[in-house]
Amino acid sequence: MKKAKHSEEKIIGAVKQMEAGRTAAELAREVGVSQHTIYAWKAKFGGMESSDALKLRHLEDENGRLKKLVACGILERKPIAEEARRHEYVLTEMGEDLLTTIIALRQWGDRWLFRPSPPPIEMFDAVDGSELEQLIVHSSRGREVLRADVRLRRRPQQKSSSRPARRRSH
Numbered sequence: 275m276k277k278a279k280h281s282e283e284k285i286i287g288a289v290k291q292m293e294a295g296r297t298a299a300e301l302a303r304e305v306g307v308s309q310h311t312i313y314a315w316k317a318k319f320g321g322m323e324s325s326d327a328l329k330l331r332h333l334e335d336e337n338g339r340l341k342k343l344v345a346c347g348i349l350e351r352k353p354i355a356e357e358a359r360r361h362e363y364v365l366t367e368m369g370e371d372l373l374t375t376i377i378a379l380r381q382w383g384d385r386w387l388f389r390p391s392p393p394p395i396e397m398f399d400a401v402d403g404s405e406l407e408q409l410i411v412h413s414s415r416g417r418e419v420l421r422a423d424v425r426l427r428r429r430p431q432q433k434s435s436s437r438p439a440r441r442r443s444h
Contacts (some may be wrong), residue, residue, distance in 0.1 A: 280305070281328035285315050292316055348372065378409045 288301050289312075313394070319327060340363055343349040346437040348369040354360045365372075376398065384393040397406050411419045 276440050280307075282319070282331065283324045286319050286322055286327055287315050288312065289322075293320065343369075374409065377406065381406075381408055402440055 284305070288305055292298060292301055292312065293316075298309045299315075302309045311405050321328070340349065344351060344363070344369075347366055349363045350366050351361045352364055354362050380397060388394070398404060399406065413419050
């Protein structure tokens with residue numbers, strides 16, 4: 275059966291009508307859903323305003339993104355204290371390796387998305403309070419590398435004694 279998509283405003287309107295005394299059966303017929311759906315909406319959206327539902331959707335989206343980062347091994351969820359119900363998300367070793375990328379993206383956003391105003395948040399060294407330098411790519415010999423200077427090439431394949439050589443078929 276095809277799932278109908280109802281806006282949060284419509285759902286909250288139906289829940290408010292139910293809270294005002296209309297029956298679930300009556301609302302279900304009018305909206306075109308089952309009574310079970312009306313009760314599920316009431317459990318999730320009861321007492322909410324439309325703005326609250328929007329905030330809830332944003333929190334659910336953010337939670338989904340956090341779960342993806344955990345599933346990819348970039349973040350891990352750790353209790354804040356022993357036997358704590360609250361958790362925090364911390365970078366794994368894989369996530370720590372993204373630090374340079376995260377800073378580069380942040381610096382790019384600060385440069386291009388907030389012009390001409392300064393960005394609202396500054397990044398700084400927590401040890402001495404100094405600003406972070408703009409990241410610049412250098413070659414292994416120390417030369418600054420621009421986009422036009424970058425080329426790609428295949429690495430030479432290393433011979434491995436554990437794998438038999440593939441034969442080409444003609």
